[in-house]
Amino acid sequence: MYKIAVAGTGYVGLVAGVCFAEKGHQVTCVDIDSNKVEMMKAGTSPIFEANLEELMQKNYAEGRLNYTIDYQSAYEDADVIFIGVGTPELPDGSANLSYIATVARQIAESVIKDCLVVVKSTVPVGTNDKVEQFIQDFLVNDVRIEVASNPEFLAQGSAVHDTLYAERVIIGTESSWAKNILMDIYESFNLPIVSVNRRSAEMIKYASNDFLALKISYMNDIANLCELVGADIQEVAKGMSFDERIGSKFLNAGIGYGGSCFPKDTKALDYIAEQNGYELKTIKAAIDINNEQKTILYKKARNRLITFNGLKVAVLGLTFKPGTDDLREAPSLANIPMLLDQGAEIFAYDPVGRENFEKVYPEGENANGLIRYVESPKEALDNANVCFIFTEWGEVKSLQPSDYKTFMRTPLVFDGRNIYSVKDMEANNVEYHSIGREATKRVIRESNKNGLQTT
Ligand code: UDX
Numbered sequence: 001m002y003k004i005a006v007a008g009t010g011y012v013g014l015v016a017g018v019c020f021a022e023k024g025h026q027v028t029c030v031d032i033d034s035n036k037v038e039m040m041k042a043g044t045s046p047i048f049e050a051n052l053e054e055l056m057q058k059n060y061a062e063g064r065l066n067y068t069i070d071y072q073s074a075y076e077d078a079d080v081i082f083i084g085v086g087t088p089e090l091p092d093g094s095a096n097l098s099y100i101a102t103v104a105r106q107i108a109e110s111v112i113k114d115c116l117v118v119v120k121s122t123v124p125v126g127t128n129d130k131v132e133q134f135i136q137d138f139l140v141n142d143v144r145i146e147v148a149s150n151p152e153f154l155a156q157g158s159a160v161h162d163t164l165y166a167e168r169v170i171i172g173t174e175s176s177w178a179k180n181i182l183m184d185i186y187e188s189f190n191l192p193i194v195s196v197n198r199r200s201a202e203m204i205k206y207a208s209n210d211f212l213a214l215k216i217s218y219m220n221d222i223a224n225l226c227e228l229v230g231a232d233i234q235e236v237a238k239g240m241s242f243d244e245r246i247g248s249k250f251l252n253a254g255i256g257y258g259g260s261c262f263p264k265d266t267k268a269l270d271y272i273a274e275q276n277g278y279e280l281k282t283i284k285a286a287i288d289i290n291n292e293q294k295t296i297l298y299k300k301a302r303n304r305l306i307t308f309n310g311l312k313v314a315v316l317g318l319t320f321k322p323g324t325d326d327l328r329e330a331p332s333l334a335n336i337p338m339l340l341d342q343g344a345e346i347f348a349y350d351p352v353g354r355e356n357f358e359k360v361y362p363e364g365e366n367a368n369g370l371i372r373y374v375e376s377p378k379e380a381l382d383n384a385n386v387c388f389i390f391t392e393w394g395e396v397k398s399l400q401p402s403d404y405k406t407f408m409r410t411p412l413v414f415d416g417r418n419i420y421s422v423k424d425m426e427a428n429n430v431e432y433h434s435i436g437r438e439a440t441k442r443v444i445r446e447s448n449k450n451g452l453q454t455t
Helices: 011-022 034-041 052-061 071-076 098-110 127-138 157-162 176-186 200-231 233-241 262-275 281-293 296-305 331-341 354-360 377-381 401-407 421-426 447-454
Strands: 004-005 026-030 064-070 082-084 117-118 143-148 169-172 192-194 312-316 345-349 364-365 369-373 384-391 412-415 431-433
Touching: 004 011, 004 098, 004 296, 011 052, 011 064, 011 082, 011 233, 011 354, 026 052, 026 071, 034 052, 034 262, 052 064, 052 157, 064 401, 071 098, 082 098, 098 117, 098 127, 098 331, 117 127, 117 176, 127 143, 127 200, 127 364, 127 431, 143 200, 169 176, 169 200, 176 192, 192 200, 200 233, 200 262, 296 331, 296 384, 296 412, 296 431, 312 331, 312 377, 331 369, 345 377, 354 369, 369 384, 377 401, 401 421
Parallel strands: 004 026, 004 082, 026 064, 082 117, 117 143, 169 192, 312 345, 312 384, 345 369, 384 412, 412 431
Antiparallel strands: 143 169, 364 369
16 A cells, blocks of 8 residues: 555545545645645535545545645655646646646655656646656655656546546556556556556547547537537437447537536647647637537527516526536536626526535626526526526426426526427427527417407
């Protein structure tokens, strides 16, 4: 068993640390935020993630997992240090490596024995070489330090599961010493290990994430065409999915991908290509399509309604996907400012994203409109003129088509996640617009028409 330190307790670092402890290693997670460290020691996870808190509490109680702000004590006699700090996007699309550089310097100044440094953060190809050089330059003691790449493929909401039961572990090393240590650490995980050189490992991460982003943008592109030619994207995706070369996953058209990875990693790879004098046309297209896709329903709704001024707008879902409280690059953030500018009165529901959203849009008047947060999807629908579905939470999916008819003032729904069958919505006389499928119209009954004429 190894003595492991993990730098950074975000999704990547904390989940990795907890999973290594679960597999019997002695782990210390390092963060600069002392409040966060105290919180984790008390058994509370700083992120909303299935099963994470239970494993944190168990491994802390059993003495295999600890948290500290004292990086020196964590790094000095570690066998392996994993770096899992953020690489946020800079305005030019490149990855900000300053957090990694800070950790590298702290490692160089702290270590007193041979140590393998493993970069888990997503970094541009060649960064591991630079980190190794950087650590060598600042190294205080005469010890062996090598850097390896071990990119992370976890998805938010299933991060623990994705780490413990990963489809593959990528290790990028430049020596058998480094390779053997990583093979050893992962032995008890019993997962397929792909051992490559460092630069390939760095590239595998971007190429994988960007391929998935491309797949989603491709389906969104086809979905938009489906609407124009009268085809149904869900039927098309089903037909495609039987071809094993295409596969059945990530074929869901919607209002674009969000989150902390796809938007950032597509821009970063585009930037890397540009820096190398190459134009990555596929990824540029994926980025463009995604940007347009996020507000495609807003534009449809605006054409349909002329204005949102004074309308009660139900918003179901704020996070970029279900199972997380993360709002990064969420479609809601692209749409809500426009609705507020237009004077909409928004009633928003999200089972876990509310707190984070309220930090950006506090309850009450905002721009020309207002926003209120409600406790249930039905409360959001109550007396609404129009409804937008941005996230396919189970709580939202459990609404029946008839609920839109029953609770809304006018059953007009713009569904960015294709939750409902068009036929069911039509049968319930709900005007339903979704992605890549035919829109339904509401039938104005004769009695209503007469009623309207007389009033
Ligand atoms: C992703 C990758 O899945 C993971 O392997 C990588 O390490 C980090 O990036 P994550 O961002 O947590 O994980 O979420 P994911 O479930 O992949 O969804 C990303 C976005 O794509 C979401 O906004 C989701 O709504 C969207 N999506 C996904 C679609 O629009 N259609 C799909 O078919 C699948």
